[in-house]
Amino acid sequence: TRPHLFDNLVVRNLDTGEIIPHLATSWKIVDDTTWEFKLRDDVVFHNGEKFTAQTVKFNYDRILNPDNNLPQRGNHKEIKSVEVIDDTTVRFTTHRPYPIMLERMQNFQMIPEGYFKEKGKAHIAENPVGTGPYKFVHWIRGRELLFERNDNYWGAKPALKYAKIRIIPDTSTQIAELLSGGIDIVRALPPDQIEVVNASGVARHMISPILRTGFLQLDSVGRSGKHPVQNVKVRQAINHAVNIDGYIKYILNGNADRVATVINPKAFGYDSTIAPYEYDPDKARALLKEAGFPDGFELRFRTGLTTVEPGLEQTVQAMAADLEKVGIKVKIDQINEVGPYVTQVKEGKAGPLFVWSWGYYSVFDADGILYDLFHCGGLDENGQPKDTSWAYYCDEEMDKWIEAARGTIDNEERQKLYSQIQKKLHEDAAHVFKWGFHGIWGVSKRLTWKAPIDEIDRMFLAAPAQ
Structure with a gap:
């Protein structure tokens, strides 16, 4: 928005x-x-x-x-x-x-200084005022946001007088609305629905590699309590237990870029020389045995809305099945609202295993995820990261490397530091490393619009089809 x-x-x-x-x-x-x-x-x-x-x-x-x-x-x-x-x-x-x-x-x-000082933070959060191409009209929680064109905009004015963002959690309902003309753009279109949309005659799909990386967060520092995932061998076992290449091929229809790190391939600093964890259930079982869990264990697996990640529901089910094959029984816990899900993550309650991804806020640099998600500043007396509420991994030496990379203009040195960081994260199996996203949209044929490179859907660039 x-x-x-x-x-x-x-x-x-x-x-x-x-x-x-x-x-x-x-x-x-x-x-x-x-x-x-x-x-x-x-x-x-x-x-x-x-x-x-x-x-x-x-x-x-x-x-x-x-x-x-x-x-x-x-x-x-x-x-x-x-x-x-x-x-x-x-x-x-x-x-x-x-x-x-x-x-x-x-x-x-x-934001405007006078308005903020007069109304305060709470008011402006629900009644935003900016200088942008659209003006805020209303927000119906859990349902929709409505914007009206700013006819006094200093730049190119939007072709469409109104832009409405509707919150529709159910994917099948989203697609039905697209095909019936109720909405014009669906984001995170499931890959298995691409043919349905294209065959409709009223909409088509768009695909673009975007600046978002998907992974499973593993709570290595125990923010959510003591559990087996704190053991590095368990984290490595989980990485070997899941068939990432298979999910990309059969669930996403090839619409993702496999990564061995959390850095997106489109971002400066990405190291393509690091090899991903191989799918190897036998090795996963051996690592679990070495870690002291020959019979496996039970684990909560938290997941959220499918509106960010294409194929998420199917991927989660496939991962759960693969984990069970090596002895890790997971209980899938789905939260269907973005706000409560994000709150649980920030408060350290989402672990020990949960779905997460990072879109970099359109920062095409490794710092866009490393500083935000991994610069922990050490742990406080309660075991919580001091610098960020997002971190479920903490290494004070790595903090120094992140700081060094954002403090030099020597890009060769920055790349070396970023590679060093990625190798460390990979060795520690900080997360289950998945893929760089391909954004998939369903778009009405009555609209001209271009899929973004950073996943920010700019409705002010949309126009009626000629």
Whole structure:
């Protein structure tokens, strides 16, 4: 929803992948730790407030203030200060050279200072105001979001007056709605439904490799209590027990890229030389025996909505069957609401084994997952990661490698560090490594639209078919 309502200083060109100006008209690197941005002077928020350099300073100061405890702070904490030079010029000073400054900036949205100070955080969360191509109309929890075109938008105005996002958990209902004209775009279309959609005459499918990696989180630090998954041999056994290549071939119809790591193949830093775990049930059984579980054990396997990951339901069932073949009996626990599922993950209650994936917030750099998901800062007295609520794996030496990679502009050195990190994660079997996603959409023929490279569905680029 964010790019419909809000704008960033910079955005990504979806054809070239290059980062280009947006609310900023240009930028220059003054020195290793200083960036200066020139801003548009014709931008107003949906409530009439003008966008200026002070707006930029307010938004960054707010997220950088540790007292606000905002989840995105870690993504921007390399910024030391933000200085207003004049209404259309703002200067950023970083603590050290920061190679992914623009990557992180293209996912940072602007909100109006006056509106926020008047209404407060809780109000603006349910009544958002931005500078984007659409304006917020209403949000019916669990049902839909409705946006109306911003006719005062400074950029190219959307062709469609309204954009509605409907929440439909059931996949068959989504497809029925698409084919009956109730909706125009379905995301995470199951691969076995592609032919159904294409044969309908009213819709077609689109596929695009996207910046999301899928894996099973393994609770190696015991956030969800003491359990066998804390043993590295058990984690390695689980990786050998599941037939990832088979799932890609027979469930996803080849629509995924096998990985041996959590880094997406489209992101800088990906190491293609690391070999995936082989499907080897006998080796899995041997590892379980070495770990002290010759007769296996029982495990909770938590999963969520299918609207992010194509083929998720079938994949989970296949994984459960494969795990049972080596003696690991799993109880599948499905949570059908995104909010409660994410809350359980952040609170450390989702383990010991659960479905997860990461979309990088459109950051085409390994830092987009490594810092967010693995930079743990050590564990506190309760066994919880100090730096992120997402981590279920913690290694303080690896934290140093992640920090080093985001503090040098030498890309060769950064690649070496990222490779080192991926080898460590692989050896420790931090997760069950699955695949880089191919996004699959079902799209009505009454609409022209382009599948994104980063999975962010930009409805403001859709138009009626000619």
